[in-house]
Amino acid sequence: MTEMIKADNVHKSFGSLEVLKGIDLVVRSGEVCCVLGPSGSGKSTFLRCVNHLEKINAGKIFVDGDLVGYHERGGKLHEMKDSEVSRQRQQIGMVFQRFNLFPHMTVLQNVMEAPCRVKKEDKAAVRDRAVGLLDRVGLGAKKDNYPGQLSGGQQQRVAIARALAMRPKLMLFDEPTSALDPELVGEVLDVMKDLARDGMTMVVVTHEIGFAREVGDTVVFMDGGVVVEQGPPAEIIANPKQDRTKAFLSKVL
Secondary structure (H helix, E strand, C coil): CCEEEEEEEEEEEECCEEEEEEEEEEEECCCEEEEECCCCCCHHHHHHHHCCCCCCCEEEEEECCEECCEEEECCEEEECCHHHHHHHHCCEEEECCCCCCCCCCCHHHHHHHHHHHCCCCCHHHHHHHHHHHHHHCCCHHHCCCCHHHCCHHHHHHHHHHHHHCCCCCEEEEECCCCCCCHHHHHHHHHHHHHHHHCCCEEEEECCCHHHHHHHCCEEEEEECCEEEEEECHHHHCCCCCCHHHHHHHHHHC
16 A cells, blocks of 8 residues: 655654654555544644644655655755645645534535635535535535534534545544544544545544544554554554553553
8 A cells, every 4th residue: 555644753843842753654545543642742733744734843744655845855845835735735634623613604615615715616516515525424404504503523524524525635633522522422433434434544633442443554652752652453452562552541441
């Protein structure tokens, strides 16, 4: 399988605080990579670096073979123009903890907005695609509702449909269920499982160990800004080698 994400010695600091301390990671096309770790371990920061929402201080990140955020010339990295970064970002869907839907737009309008405004796609074609995506996440009947009329789980499913409307090659999920009431978590995870079955490449920062065990091809455990351990779920979750991984899993399982 081809490499969809390749992170090579990635460092990221906020002022004097070093958050990522040399991340090396490969996610292959069609894989689901679940990233586990305590709060403050750098998981969400790494995810934001993958689509250049955060600029890295050292190292390189490639998505589908393309260097993210920079051109390399003569052995030096040069920052891309905003328009070029925006084009790269169109290939990468992202779903956040908070749903970030436009409250003044209907569900359907939320899903249609980016393809119409950013990609300038034909409105009728986008509408058909958006209706199909809302059906897929079980919300076709809610297309004319406003976000405030939906539960948190429904809003998060709309956010997933909105990201998919851009037809990304990669989906990033930053703790997509952590803001939800427990009884609403399953409906969002079911949509993500469906995506995984269809072969979507996904990186999922999550505390849902059951999802990582069931759906993940690879589990990455991060702590203190480094990858402590990575491998198949059966290996990392059931039989971790590192003491830090064992200590974390003993608290969450």
